[in-house]
Amino acid sequence: MGARLYQRLVEDSAVRLVCLSDTHILHRRIPEMPDGDALIHVGDCLGAGTLDDVRDLDDWLGSLPHAHKIVIAGNHDWAFQEAGEFARQALTQAIYLEDSGMEIDGLKFWGSPWTPTFLDWCFMQDRGAPIRTKWDLMPSEPDILITHGPPAGVGDEVATGFKAQNVGYKDLLQRIQIIRPQLHIFGHIHEGHGEYCHAGTRFVNASACRDSISQLFYILRCTRYEFS
């Protein structure tokens, strides 16, 4: 595919995305979900990670008005790894992305659940070559990249005692610099919630699991570009 040609911002055709992650089965505590064109759950949507959790999530998603819903798994979402076929069948109200993509109104999405090995959770690969095989699957120039975990240095800071530490992934940042998404949405590191801009890409850490359950969502308007 040739180079993406940025022509102009088309404010009227902006796509309104509602993003959230790390709800850990507490989605029903969200007091009010904002409307939008697409709802994107960026992983750690389940509690114990059972199929019953998936059915509960699906039931909740079905009650929401968004025309499009996208879900990826996180390291707590065991059902999608251990019983993938059944979990996908149970998730009837959303498109599930796992190293795969889809398009909404001309916007190209790519979703990936992987995080580097940390204790014993699901969808993990060792840093370096093993996890790079997952990043390498990401196509060039997706409009919106969705991963459960953060790139290095962007919304990835955790407090360890008196010292803050960046725990994001250098390999993922390198891949992002190659494929150049317009927007990267991730979660996983709860403390990093917020919006960032780095080297021409907008980043959103949509983690909702913080000290308050009242801000369980992140809204942004992703302005659509025209392509040729």
Ligand SMILES: [Zn+2]
């Ligand atoms: Zn996580």
